[in-house]
Amino acid sequence: MIELGILIAPLVALLINGIFGRLYIKDKAHYIAVPAVLVSLLISIITFFKVMNGYRVDAVVYEWVLADNIVIPFGILIDPLTAIMLIVVTFVSSMVHIYSIGYMHHDKGYWRFFTYLSIFTLSMLVLVMGNNFLMLFVGWELVGLSSYLLIGFWFHKKSAADANKKAFVTNRVGDFGFYIGLLLVIVTFKSLNYSDAFNHEAINAIKGAGFNLFGIDFSLIDLMTFGLFCGAIGKSAQFPLHVWLPDAMEGPTPVSALIHAATMVTAGVYMVARCNPLFSQAHITSEIVVYVGAATALLGATIGLTQFDFKRVLAYSTVSQLGYMIMATGTGAYVAGIFHLFTHAFFKALLFLCSGSVMHAMQDNLDIRVMGGLIKKMPITGYTFLIGCIAIAGIPPLAGFWSKDEILAMAFATDHKLAWFIGTVVAFMTAFYMFRLWWLVFMGEPRDHHLYDHAHESPWQMTLPLVLLAILSVVVGMLFGYPLEGGYIHQFLGPVLTPHGAHGHEMAHSTATLLMILSIVVAVAGITLSYIYYMKSKDLPEKTIKAFRPIHKLFYNKWYFDEIYDALIIQPCITISKFLWKGFDANFIDFIVNAFGKVANFFGSVFRVIQSGRIQTYIFTMVVGVVILVAIFYVG
Amino acid sequence: MTLQHYLALSAIIFTIGMTGVLVRRNLIVMFMSVELMLNAVNINLAAFSKFLNALSGQVFIVFIMAVAAAEAAVGLALIITLFKNKPTVNADELNTMKG
Numbered sequence: 106m107i108e109l110g111i112l113i114a115p116l117v118a119l120l121i122n123g124i125f126g127r128l129y130i131k132d133k134a135h136y137i138a139v140p141a142v143l144v145s146l147l148i149s150i151i152t153f154f155k156v157m158n159g160y161r162v163d164a165v166v167y168e169w170v171l172a173d174n175i176v177i178p179f180g181i182l183i184d185p186l187t188a189i190m191l192i193v194v195t196f197v198s199s200m201v202h203i204y205s206i207g208y209m210h211h212d213k214g215y216w217r218f219f220t221y222l223s224i225f226t227l228s229m230l231v232l233v234m235g236n237n238f239l240m241l242f243v244g245w246e247l248v249g250l251s252s253y254l255l256i257g258f259w260f261h262k263k264s265a266a267d268a269n270k271k272a273f274v275t276n277r278v279g280d281f282g283f284y285i286g287l288l289l290v291i292v293t294f295k296s297l298n299y300s301d302a303f304n305h306e307a308i309n310a311i312k313g314a315g316f317n318l319f320g321i322d323f324s325l326i327d328l329m330t331f332g333l334f335c336g337a338i339g340k341s342a343q344f345p346l347h348v349w350l351p352d353a354m355e356g357p358t359p360v361s362a363l364i365h366a367a368t369m370v371t372a373g374v375y376m377v378a379r380c381n382p383l384f385s386q387a388h389i390t391s392e393i394v395v396y397v398g399a400a401t402a403l404l405g406a407t408i409g410l411t412q413f414d415f416k417r418v419l420a421y422s423t424v425s426q427l428g429y430m431i432m433a434t435g436t437g438a439y440v441a442g443i444f445h446l447f448t449h450a451f452f453k454a455l456l457f458l459c460s461g462s463v464m465h466a467m468q469d470n471l472d473i474r475v476m477g478g479l480i481k482k483m484p485i486t487g488y489t490f491l492i493g494c495i496a497i498a499g500i501p502p503l504a505g506f507w508s509k510d511e512i513l514a515m516a517f518a519t520d521h522k523l524a525w526f527i528g529t530v531v532a533f534m535t536a537f538y539m540f541r542l543w544w545l546v547f548m549g550e551p552r553d554h555h556l557y558d559h560a561h562e563s564p565w566q567m568t569l570p571l572v573l574l575a576i577l578s579v580v581v582g583m584l585f586g587y588p589l590e591g592g593y594i595h596q597f598l599g600p601v602l603t604p605h606g607a608h609g610h611e612m613a614h615s616t617a618t619l620l621m622i623l624s625i626v627v628a629v630a631g632i633t634l635s636y637i638y639y640m641k642s643k644d645l646p647e648k649t650i651k652a653f654r655p656i657h658k659l660f661y662n663k664w665y666f667d668e669i670y671d672a673l674i675i676q677p678c679i680t681i682s683k684f685l686w687k688g689f690d691a692n693f694i695d696f697i698v699n700a701f702g703k704v705a706n707f708f709g710s711v712f713r714v715i716q717s718g719r720i721q722t723y724i725f726t727m728v729v730g731v732v733i734l735v736a737i738f739y740v741g
Numbered sequence: 742m743t744l745q746h747y748l749a750l751s752a753i754i755f756t757i758g759m760t761g762v763l764v765r766r767n768l769i770v771m772f773m774s775v776e777l778m779l780n781a782v783n784i785n786l787a788a789f790s791k792f793l794n795a796l797s798g799q800v801f802i803v804f805i806m807a808v809a810a811a812e813a814a815v816g817l818a819l820i821i822t823l824f825k826n827k828p829t830v831n832a833d834e835l836n837t838m839k840g
Contacts, residue, residue, distance in 0.1 A: 718839030720771075720832045724762055 114144040119223035126216030134219035149191040156188040182236035190233040200570035207566035225251035238297040256356040268352040275349040279339015286332025303382040330387040337373030358461030367450035398432030406534035438515035439602035445508035452496035455574035459490040466560040475553040489575040498536035507586030536631025544639040747788035755781035
């Protein structure tokens with residue numbers, strides 16, 4: 106099976122760099138990591154074309170867990186969904202690998218960085234290639250680990266060390282639900298294989314099942330999918346667990362592009378889409394999914410409007426776009442969700458890598474208020490960034506338009522009018538804040554001449570990935586999404602992502618056209634408004650802030666989520682821990698331990714007189730003892 | 742001579758040995774007294790072996806002699822080491838283990 110090579114290549118790179126990196130390879134680590142990921146990319150592309158022609162694999166490499174009648178294999182599943190994920194993961198990973206050669210050039214942990222990238226690539230590939238829930242779970246946790254390692258790559262910075270802990274702990278909350286979901290799957294289907302769990306006869310058999318908890322009837326399938334969805338909430342940074350993603354920007358920028366924009370955070374979307382036979386039967390969970398997604402989209406966009414940190418704006422934009430994807434899967438538009446994942450991976454990775462290039466030029470400064478006019482200094486970064494902005498804003502024919510429009514159309518067609526409305530508003534905000542970045546950073550006059558004079562275009566290792574990603578951001582939407590609602594992507598993913606018994610939501614042709622025109626109008630309006638705000642009348646932003654001060658404050662402070670969590674969860678935790686430490690542990694536990702000591706001490710002081718240190722006394726005692734024993738023996 | 746004679750002799754030697762261990766202060770003398778006690782036991786075993794017409798008693802004597810030889814070697818080594826650290830072989834002065 107040639108597909109195993111996709112996994113083996115990064116594994117080999119990881120082992121070589123991990124074992125020999127520190128002492129021997131050092132700053133030549135990319136000679137090992139980059140070819141490895143390119144091999145994975147090559148095999149993935151071959152696999153993709155094979156899958157286009159109907160090639161499928163569902164094979165067991167070896168039997169991993171054998172427990173009674175449950176057999177969990179280490180198995181590989183290649184179907185259209187996996188093929189698309191493979192392309193996303195290996196392509197973005199390759200671009201990020203190449204980019205990092207330039208970006209991490211002077212870093213002391215160069216070899217460590219490439220080792221971590223290989224760990225990540227391997228774990229993400231395990232996640233998408235597995236044919237059972239256990240491999241999904243293993244990959245799921247491993248990407249969490251590599252995310253932890255990479256966010257804290259510069260662990261000597263306190264902010265980075267805090268951010269990786271926050272990411273890890275927040276993900277644990279979601280993973281707890283995920284674990285319960287997995288247990289329910291194994292209890293229900295007696296197997297963790299996708300083929301057993303997604304068998305529609307098995308699902309029909311448990312449709313009526315449910316149990317009563319606290320007087321409310323829960324259907325089994327709703328509970329199971331809700332547990333799984335909790336995992337997605339954590340991993341894909343959905344409301345209310347979205348707080349870790351913006352902080353994760355403490356990691357090196359290529360990591361933000363790879364893990365926290367293009368691939369890992371979309372694992373939740375992948376998982377929901379993979380489990381579509383279950384989710385499509387779970388009507389309550391699906392509604393929750395839609396509105397969690399919509400809330401996240403709105404939340405991310407509103408915060409993104411107000412931030413001044415280049416990478417944070419992009420991070421909140423990622424949160425918001427992930428909300429779109431999750432919303433799509435909730436409405437049953439699994440194809441549109443995965444399509445948006447696919448296009449988003451390219452343009453969001455592009456935007457992040459551009460921000461890294463700007464950071465390099467600006468001497469690691471990220472405040473967009475000191476930038477300006479950079480297009481003259483760094484044209485490649487600037488124009489590729491513009492392409493990314495147009496793509497995410499949803500202007501046809503670039504990638505973002507096709508996928509976003511399908512999501513909104515599906516939300517409308519499935520009668521989720523509120524979600525549709527939020528989605529449209531968010532599309533407007535997205536166009537606004539992305540172009541706000543463009544005008545402030547690359548257009549207009551330089552605001553800090555010292556920084557501006559030292560700015561320079563990045564080396565080719567960094568600009569090459571930008572150009573490649575920009576080309577894809579332009580074309581993938583059209584290649585796969587044209588015509589709307591009937592593009593190749595539907596034909597490709599349809600067989601795996603159309604749940605059994607799903608009925609199509611046909612819309613009148615005129616309605617579809619109207620929606621499409623509306624989304625273009627909204628995007629153009631956003632761009633125009635940001636042009637007026639940041640290029641024409643530059644006092645407008647200040648005036649608007651003054652006029653809507655409380656709302657601005659709310660958005661600027663990220664809806665006070667961190668403060669609320671601090672007050673509701675962290676502080677009580679600390680208070681209870683302090684009580685347990687100073688009250689319970691010091692007074693009660695220590696009291697018991699000390700009491701044992703004191704009792705032993707007391708008996709010791711009583712019996713110490715016997716131990717005179719005189720040998721004769723000891724021997725005499727012994728003789729007397731022997732005599733007594735003999736006497737007892739004799740008498741008894 | 743009857744069995745009783747042997748047993749009486751053995752008892753006397755054993756008592757001399759025990760008394761020596763209990764009352765003498767010199768470690769070397771105490772050590773010699775222990776050997777006396779061991780040999781009293783040997784006499785006892787030999788007497789019973791003859792009386793019961795069984796060889797196992799004599800086999801035990803060989804064992805006891807081997808153990809006594811080993812014990813003498815280890816014991817003397819200990820005493821020499823002790824003497825190097827604290828120039829005395831008087832058991833009364835060696836009371837650092839007093840509780």
